Amino acid sequence: MKMINILAILLVLTIAAFIVVKILIARKKEETEEDVEQDDKTYTLEKMIEFVKRRLDEITKINLYDIGLSEEELKRRKNKKYELKKALKGCTYGDVNDKKYVKELIFDLLSKEYGTDETNISKAIPFDIPSLLTAQDKFDILIYIYKHQFGYEALTEFIKKYNLASLKYVAGEAKPCYVITSEEIDEIYEKENISLDFHDKLSIITQRIYQSYKGYSSIDEIRDMNIDGVSGGVSGLPESFLSQVAQTDGDYLDQILENKVPRACDSIWIFFQGKSIRLAFLSFGTESELKRVCQNIYKYNNPGQLSDSNGYKINEMKDGSRVVVVRPSMSETWAFFVRKFDVKRATLEQIITYEGKEKAIELLKYLVKGARIISLTGEQGCRKNNNAYGNDRKYI
Numbered sequence: 165m166k167m168i169n170i171l172a173i174l175l176v177l178t179i180a181a182f183i184v185v186k187i188l189i190a191r192k193k194e195e196t197e198e199d200v201e202q203d204d205k206t207y208t209l210e211k212m213i214e215f216v217k218r219r220l221d222e223i224t225k226i227n228l229y230d231i232g233l234s235e236e237e238l239k240r241r242k243n244k245k246y247e248l249k250k251a252l253k254g255c256t257y258g259d260v261n262d263k264k265y266v267k268e269l270i271f272d273l274l275s276k277e278y279g280t281d282e283t284n285i286s287k288a289i290p291f292d293i294p295s296l297l298t299a300q301d302k303f304d305i306l307i308y309i310y311k312h313q314f315g316y317e318a319l320t321e322f323i324k325k326y327n328l329a330s331l332k333y334v335a336g337e338a339k340p341c342y343v344i345t346s347e348e349i350d351e352i353y354e355k356e357n358i359s360l361d362f363h364d365k366l367s368i369i370t371q372r373i374y375q376s377y378k379g380y381s382s383i384d385e386i387r388d389m390n391i392d393g394v395s396g397g398v399s400g401l402p403e404s405f406l407s408q409v410a411q412t413d414g415d416y417l418d419q420i421l422e423n424k425v426p427r428a429c430d431s432i433w434i435f436f437q438g439k440s441i442r443l444a445f446l447s448f449g450t451e452s453e454l455k456r457v458c459q460n461i462y463k464y465n466n467p468g469q470l471s472d473s474n475g476y477k478i479n480e481m482k483d484g485s486r487v488v489v490v491r492p493s494m495s496e497t498w499a500f501f502v503r504k505f506d507v508k509r510a511t512l513e514q515i516i517t518y519e520g521k522e523k524a525i526e527l528l529k530y531l532v533k534g535a536r537i538i539s540l541t542g543e544q545g546c547r548k549n550n551n552a553y554g555n556d557r558k559y560i
Contacts, residue, residue: 207280207287213373215278216270224249255378257464258481260388266378271370280369282362288369291360294353299346299445300382302353307385308368309358319389320436326352329436334444346445380457382446383432387502392435393485396454397499399433399442400426403451404496428497429454435503451498455491458498462489 228241248269254262274280290296291305310318323329328348331340360368375384383394406427430447433440448454459470467479475494479487481502488501512525531538 207284209288209369209372209376212274212278212280212288212369213376216273216373217377219273219277220248220252220269224252252378254482256460258387258461258483258485260483263374263379263388267370267374270373271366274370274373275366280366285362285365285369289365289372291365297353299349300447302349303445304368304372304385305358305360306349306353306356308364308371309356311385316388316390319386319391319434323436323441329439329441342439342441343444344441349445380461381448381453383457386432386434386443387485391504392437393501393503394435395431395433395499395501396448396457397428397431397497398501399431400428402428402492402497404492427451428499431499455498458489458491458500461500461502462487 224245226245228238228245233241247265251262251265255266286292289301294302297305306322307318310322314321323344326348328344329342331342333340334343334345371385375381380387383396386394426444429449429451430444432443432446432448434443435441448457461481462470462477462479464479464481467477468474470477470489470491472491472493475492476488476490479489481487484505486503486505489499491498512528513521516524528538
């Protein structure tokens with residue numbers, strides 16, 4: 165009888181021990197999953213942007229007199245703080261040197277303080293799985309590679325290499341148009357067969373963080389390139405129209421969304437060698453992001469406030485580019501136009517590209533030498549402003 169009781173007790177204890185072990189294993193698994201989930205969230209672009217904003221805010225607002233520094237160290241830190249404040253202000257005006265300084269600081273913060281390494285960097289952008297990359301991811305990578313080879317001629321070389329500035333038919337369009345699609349970017353990325361090391365990946369993520377924080381969103385790198393200009397918000401349906409349709413006719417709104425009709429915040433165009441080309445693979449994402457870019461891009465030399473009563477501003481950027489910004493209610497949506505004047509490189513051979521151009525070039529040379537009055541006319545974007553032969557005869 166005693167033997168039976170002992171066996172029963174052992175059986176109960178075994179079952180209890182088994183249940184406890186199962187509970188501990190399940191709890192450990194849950195904790196591991198939570199840690200993995202937390203780790204995945206930590207290295208997303210959103211979390212990195214929050215970290216960078218917080219750290220730069222701390223650096224620029226810290227009271228150096230409260231931390232007991234030596235006189236030499238205090239002076240050094242004050243100079244560094246002043247330089248950072250100046251760069252953070254100047255980079256929003258299109259100053260490429262200030263932009264470079266801020267990006268280098270962000271790069272150091274991510275690598276030295278945030279703990280970004282080869283293992284977790286792909287959680288922000290899946291570099292190693294091309295099928296998960298968006299068209300913008302692929303374009304950012306391509307521009308980064310081309311910029312290393314060609315500098316600010318990167319976009320020009322990229323477009324010329326793959327003949328992207330040509331008329332083409334796209335779905336939903338009755339006529340051919342100048343457009344670069346996401347399908348073309350996917351094909352080009354596959355052809356390039358790009359290999360990136362850790363420094364390259366972190367540099368691309370640094371640029372993405374910078375353009376979302378202090379830069380000009382999706383057009384940040386494009387604006388710096390040697391092209392004729394870039395604009396945003398100038399086509400597509402405004403958010404005000406979509407909200408009105410949603411209130412009156414939800415079925416029609418569904419049709420619009422199903423047909424993927426571009427919104428104003430999806431509108432990004434470049435002026436390239438006299439052609440207006442739509443970058444269909446890029447977008448600002450939301451109207452608020454387009455609004456942020458419009459509110460920052462015209463601020464050089466304090467031209468005044470863009471307000472509802474003063475709905476447009478015409479100004480210059482630090483590199484001499486002309487910028488025009490408009491906002492509701494003067495316009496249907498927030499929009500901007502940036503025109504770049506690359507007179508230093510402008511030549512008649514570059515400006516006039518059609519067949520039989522030699523005779524036209526010779527005629528223009530003699531008209532200028534004879535001090536004749538010349539009238540330059542044409543539609544928008546046909547390169548009327550690149551008239552170096554009218555303003556600077558050394559190119560003739």
